[in-house]
Every structure is written in C-alpha cells, then in structure tokens.
Amino acid sequence: MTAKHAALAEKFIADEPRINWHDETLWFVREKRDKAAHGLPEWEQLREWGSQIKNHTLSNLSNYLKEFEEKAKANGIFVHWAQDGAEHNKIIHQIIQKHKIQKIVKSKSMLTEECHLNEYLQQHNIEVVDTDLGERIVQFRKEPPSHIVLPAIHLKKEDVSETFHQHLGTEKGNNDPQYLTEAARQHLRNKFVESDLAITGVNFAVAETGGFVVCTNEGNADMGAHTAAVHIACMGFEKIIPRAEHLGVFLRLLARSATGQPITTYSSHFQKPRQGQEIHIVIVDNGRSKQLGREDFRNSLKCIRCAACFNTCPVYRRSGGHSYHTAVAGPIGSILNPNLDMKANADLPFASTLCGSCSNVCPVKINIHEQLWKWRQVIIAEGYADASKKIAMTAMAFLFSKPKVYRLAGKMGRTIMQVFPFLTNNKWNVWYKQREMPEPPKESFRDWYLKNGKINKNE
Amino acid sequence: MTTRENILNAISSNQPNLVPLPIIYRTEVIKYHDNYIQFKSVLESIGGKVELINNLTMLEENIKVDKVNNIFIINTITAIGEVSVPLDKLTGLELEKLEKVYIKGCLGVAENGAVWISENQMKNRLLPFICQHLILIINKEDIVATMHDAYDKIDVAQNGFGVFIAGPSKTADIEQSLVIGAHGARSATVYVVE
Numbered sequence: 001m002t003a004k005h006a007a008l009a010e011k012f013i014a015d016e017p018r019i020n021w022h023d024e025t026l027w028f029v030r031e032k033r034d035k036a037a038h039g040l041p042e043w044e045q046l047r048e049w050g051s052q053i054k055n056h057t058l059s060n061l062s063n064y065l066k067e068f069e070e071k072a073k074a075n076g077i078f079v080h081w082a083q084d085g086a087e088h089n090k091i092i093h094q095i096i097q098k099h100k101i102q103k104i105v106k107s108k109s110m111l112t113e114e115c116h117l118n119e120y121l122q123q124h125n126i127e128v129v130d131t132d133l134g135e136r137i138v139q140f141r142k143e144p145p146s147h148i149v150l151p152a153i154h155l156k157k158e159d160v161s162e163t164f165h166q167h168l169g170t171e172k173g174n175n176d177p178q179y180l181t182e183a184a185r186q187h188l189r190n191k192f193v194e195s196d197l198a199i200t201g202v203n204f205a206v207a208e209t210g211g212f213v214v215c216t217n218e219g220n221a222d223m224g225a226h227t228a229a230v231h232i233a234c235m236g237f238e239k240i241i242p243r244a245e246h247l248g249v250f251l252r253l254l255a256r257s258a259t260g261q262p263i264t265t266y267s268s269h270f271q272k273p274r275q276g277q278e279i280h281i282v283i284v285d286n287g288r289s290k291q292l293g294r295e296d297f298r299n300s301l302k303c304i305r306c307a308a309c310f311n312t313c314p315v316y317r318r319s320g321g322h323s324y325h326t327a328v329a330g331p332i333g334s335i336l337n338p339n340l341d342m343k344a345n346a347d348l349p350f351a352s353t354l355c356g357s358c359s360n361v362c363p364v365k366i367n368i369h370e371q372l373w374k375w376r377q378v379i380i381a382e383g384y385a386d387a388s389k390k391i392a393m394t395a396m397a398f399l400f401s402k403p404k405v406y407r408l409a410g411k412m413g414r415t416i417m418q419v420f421p422f423l424t425n426n427k428w429n430v431w432y433k434q435r436e437m438p439e440p441p442k443e444s445f446r447d448w449y450l451k452n453g454k455i456n457k458n459e
Numbered sequence: 460m461t462t463r464e465n466i467l468n469a470i471s472s473n474q475p476n477l478v479p480l481p482i483i484y485r486t487e488v489i490k491y492h493d494n495y496i497q498f499k500s501v502l503e504s505i506g507g508k509v510e511l512i513n514n515l516t517m518l519e520e521n522i523k524v525d526k527v528n529n530i531f532i533i534n535t536i537t538a539i540g541e542v543s544v545p546l547d548k549l550t551g552l553e554l555e556k557l558e559k560v561y562i563k564g565c566l567g568v569a570e571n572g573a574v575w576i577s578e579n580q581m582k583n584r585l586l587p588f589i590c591q592h593l594i595l596i597i598n599k600e601d602i603v604a605t606m607h608d609a610y611d612k613i614d615v616a617q618n619g620f621g622v623f624i625a626g627p628s629k630t631a632d633i634e635q636s637l638v639i640g641a642h643g644a645r646s647a648t649v650y651v652v653e
C-alpha cells in the first residue's frame with residue numbers, strides 16, 4: 001500500500017519551525033484574499049454570478065464544447081480530444097515527433113501534472129523545461145509541486161539556494177530571493193528564445209469565440225507561446241465558459257481569491273495562431289464526464305483552480321501539499337481525486353476537519369466540505385476505508401445505538417482515566433500523540449442534568 | 460466511435476438539466492468617484508508607474524535621446540516617432556536584448572490597474588513580454604471602472620491575440636518574497652494622456 005495522508009503529514013510536521021512558517025505564510029495569503037475581497041462591495045454577488053455561470057455551463061456543456069471546437073477550428077487552431085492522461089500524452093508526443101521538436105518549454109498546467117506528461121516524455125527521452133519559477137525549482141529537485149498556485153511553498157529560501165547552486169551554479173549560501181530569481185530569469189530566457197514548442201495550460205476557454213485565456217504573473221506562458229513555432233494548450237473540458245463577457249466575472253474572482261492581487265500581471269487572450277505558428281488545443285476528459293454524472297460531486301467541476309481552499313484549510317496548512325500524494329492537493333483535490341481512483345485516494349476525504357472554511361472562500365461556491373463528508377460515506381459503503389477505521393466505526397455504531405451500554409462505557413472510561421491514566425496516555429492511543437488527554441470529568445452531562453435540570457425546572 | 464464522440468456522448472448523458480445564465484446587474488457593481496485616481500493608486504500598489512501627461516512631446520524626446528545613446532528600443536506608435544517595419548517577423552533571438560518598447564493601449568481598468576493591448580497595437584506578440592522596460596500609453600477618457608466595462612468595449616475576437624497587463628512581471632515563488640522582474644518586463648510605466 002502507498003503511504004497515506006496521515007503518515008505523509010507526520011513526516012512533514014517533524015520540523016516544527018518549518019511547519020509553523022508554512023502555516024503562517026499560507027494564512028497570510030488567505031488574509032490578503034480577504035482584504036481584496038472586502039475591497040469590492042459586490043464580492044458575494046460576484047461569487048454568486050460565478051457560481052451560476054458555471055452551473056449553467058455544466059448544464060449545457062456538450063453544446064458549448066462543440067461550439068468552442070467549431071470556432072477554434074475556424075480560427076485556425078487544431079483541436080484534439082483525449083479520453084484520459086495516456087491519450088493526452090500520446091497526442092502531444094505525436095505533435096513533437098511530427099515536427100521533430102527538440103526544445104520544449106512548459107508553463108504551469110495542473111492538467112499536465114495530473115496526466116504525468118513530464119514523466120511520459122522523459123521515458124521517450126524528451127526533456128521538458130518547466131518555466132514557472134516555483135515549478136522549475138521543484139523540477140530541479142525531482143519533486144511534484146505542493147500547491148497549485150505556489151508550487152514551491154513547502155521550501156525555504158535556503159533550499160532553493162542550495163538547489164540553484166547545484167543546477168545553475170549560483171553562489172553557495174546566497175539566499176537572497178532577488179538574486180536567485182535573477183539567476184532563474186537568465187537561465188530560462190535562453191530556454192525561451194531557443195524553444196521549438198511551448199506547452200501551456202488554459203484558465204478559461206470561451207465557447208462564443210473559440211479563444212482561450214492564460215493567466216500568469218511571471219509572463220512565462222507568453223515568453224514561451226510567442227517564441228516557439230508550436231503552441232500546445234492543454235485543458236480539462238470544464239474550463240469552458242459561454243461568452244467573453246463572462247471573463248469579466250472570472251478574472252475579477254480568480255486572482256483576488258488566489259493571492260489577493262486585483263488581477264494577475266498578464267491575462268493573455270489567444271484567438272488565432274500568429275503567422276507561421278501552429279496552435280493545438282487538447283481537450284481532456286480523464287474522469288471528468290464520470291464526475292459530471294455523480295450528482296453529489298459534479299459541482300467540483302466548477303473549480304477555477306485558485307487554491308483559496310488550500311490557503312484557508314487548517315489541515316492543508318499544517319500537513320503540506322505532498323501529504324495529499326496527488327497532483328491537485330488540498331480540499332478541492334480531496335473531492336476530485338476519489339473520482340479518479342477511489343481506492344488509492346480513500347484517505348483524502350478524511351484529511352479534513354469539515355470546518356467549512358473552504359466552501360466559504362470558494363469563488364464559485366463549491367460545497368467542498370459537504371462533498372468531503374459525502375465522499376466519506378461513499379468510501380465506507382464501497383469498503384475502501386482502513387480496517388482500523390471500519391472496526392472503530394462498527395464499535396461506535398453499536399455504542400451510540402444502545403444508551404445503557406453507552407452510559408456504562410462512559411462511566412468506566414471516566415473511572416479508568418482517573419485511576420489508571422496510563423491506559424489512555426500511551427503511544428498506542430493516536431489521540432494522545434502530540435496532545436494531552438483531557439481531565440476526566442467527575443460526572444457525565446446526563447448525570448449533571450438529571451440533578452440540576454430538574455431543580456431549574458421546578459423553580 | 461472516436462474519442463471526441465465518446466466524450467461528448469458521456470457529457471450529454473451525464474450533464475444536469477439546463478439551468479439559466481444569471482443576469483449581471485451592473486447597478487450592483489462598484490463605481491469609482493475618479494477612475495484615473497483609482498487606476499493610479501492600484502497600479503502603483505502592484506509595482507507599476509503612472510504619469511499624467513498633457514501631450515506626447517516628452518515621449519518623442521525620450522525616444523530620440525535613447526536612439527542617440529544606442530539603446531535598443533522599439534516604438535510601435537506613429538504619433539511619437541518613427542515605427543520601423545516590419546516588426547512582426549522579429550524573433551525571440553533578435554529581441555532578446557530589447558531594452559524598451561512603446562505601445563498604445565486600448566483602455567485601462569480602474570479596479571485593477573490593467574491595460575488592454577491588442578495585437579494590432581503591439582505589432583509583435585513578444586514585444587510587451589520580452590522587453591526589459593514596458594511603456595504603455597492610454598487616454599485618460601479610456602479608463603473604465605471594472606472588467607465588466609472593459610469587456611463591453613473590447614472585442615477579443617477581433618485580433619489574433621490580446622492581453623491585459625497590470626504592472627511589471629513578478630513572482631513570489633521563493634518564500635513568498637515579492638520579486639519584480641520574473642520573466643517579463645522589469646518595469647511597467649503607463650503614461651495617461653489628458
């Protein structure tokens with residue numbers, strides 16, 4: 001069995017100052033989001049519009065996809081369809097072979113992470129250079145991104161300095177972010193001007209126009225797309241929106257929710273290839289049509305990948321992105337990934353306190369915490385829960401359905417904790433890990449109420 | 460069946476019943492007392508520079524001085540100097556050392572400091588990204604309040620490419636420390652013509 005969230009999180013939290021830094025930094029991003037949101041009196045209305053546009057789009061998705069394809073083709077763009085990650089990778093590989101491409105730059109695309117494109121191309125001896133600074137850092141380190149917007153948020157500047165010293169020959173021990181970013185700028189400029197192919201993601205694809213929008217702060221998607229002779233844009237089919245005017249709603253929501261910026265530095269609208277250039281779009285299903293058919297979970301397809309739910313999540317902030325062992329981590333990942341592989345990702349919906357903060361910050365109003373709770377029920381019903389969880393659940397169901405047994409067990413528990421504390425305060429009790437057990441009360445609430453509740457009623 | 464048909468059929472049979480699009484009531488959207496003041500304060504807060512000018516003489520002079528000093532600049536605006544043609548064929552290799560570029564923007568957005576430039580304004584899609592310093596020029600009356608207003612005015616399908624640019628290129632990927640000048644322009648100045 002592969003390592004599960006709790007085990008992976010345990011590794012991450014071993015370094016206490018680092019985890020505290022991670023927690024506080026992401027909370028700071030959440031606060032910036034709040035400040036940006038509060039700057040617009042219509043913020044809640046804007047979320048509602050975003051949510052309704054996405055609801056409408058999902059309800060007419062097949063037509064919008066056909067419209068998008070038709071318009072894109074009329075604009076001179078090649079449109080491809082991929083059932084799953086393997087087909088997506090194969091399509092890209094074929095384009096690379098056809099053009100005898102050697103040099104490839106890629107800007108951030110969580111879809112290509114989901115499809116494991118880099119690994120696939122590497123197996124065919126094709127090198128891809130990730131150009132987003134955070135992604136380049138984790139690529140050098142042979143790690144996956146730990147956050148969909150801030151890929152290297154699990155690292156400290158000392159780590160980056162060491163990595164760049166090894167791969168780019170920067171000065172050892174120079175931890176200045178300005179210096180390190182400049183080194184990456186010079187290194188990647190060469191890659192951009194030499195590149196034959198640029199791969200990008202897609203933030204929004206507009207059915208009405210057949211065009212698509214890519215948002216970055218660094219300008220890396222544009223540096224690649226406008227230099228290389230071939231541009232491949234990869235999108236999950238849920239990136240469709242009906243009309244260009246709806247970009248007004250989503251571009252207002254996206255960056256404010258993601259980092260608290262009023263808008264990303266660059267919001268690039270690709271409509272037609274430039275002269276002599278080829279643009280390809282790969283539209284990917286990879287489980288999305290199945291998720292669309294799951295009534296309780298289809299709302300997850302409204303996601304615009306802002307990561308506001310990551311930054312606010314008390315579990316994500318303290319366990320780090322790698323503990324989710326999937327391309328898209330955090331609360332949204334925990335409701336998307338069980339659809340892709342329920343068995344492998346059965347742990348994820350349990351990696352939550354169900355506090356609901358994710359749903360409250362979601363710019364398109366996905367009921368994330370409710371879906372987490374619903375996935376738990378599906379996972380238990382399908383028999384994918386841990387054996388220990390199953391035994392505990394069965395025992396609790398027995399206990400809670402028999403009031404007399406429950407009262408007796410409570411009484412025994414209180415006595416045992418008072419007389420023999422070592423029976424609960426030991427390493428085999430997971431609730432004792434990193435915690436003190438509570439002081440056992442002298443009597444249960446029921447006993448107290450039987451005494452005092454009646455007195456009050458008589459008064 | 461092809462993959463395309465498979466996917467579209469699966470979507471058709473799984474998508475929920477049609478629900479309507481919302482109406483975006485513009486009366487509920489923020490308005491600013493002075494769009495220019497808002498534009499300037501937002502853009503300066505995200506690292507951009509904004510200057511109000513009465514005429515284009517100063518820009519003409521700047522271009523002349525830079526040319527005398529052999530600084531690699533490209534001007535795309537006939538009103539402020541000679542525009543060398545053709546610009547669209549210049550490649551990344553040729554533009555790698557480009558210092559400054561002057562581009563006329565279509566409009567500015569007060570709520571976020573973004574400027575819309577279309578392909579026919581930038582002439583070559585690489586120019587606003589590959590230059591070290593980006594200089595944009597917009598008319599004061601072309602600053603709109605929000606993105607909704609911006610999309611009313613522009614037609615994204617009219618050109619092959621268009622972009623909203625809000626300030627210089629930036630990143631915070633190393634410990635969330637903001638660094639200006641990631642891959643694109645290290646500085647972005649917007650001259651607003653009164």
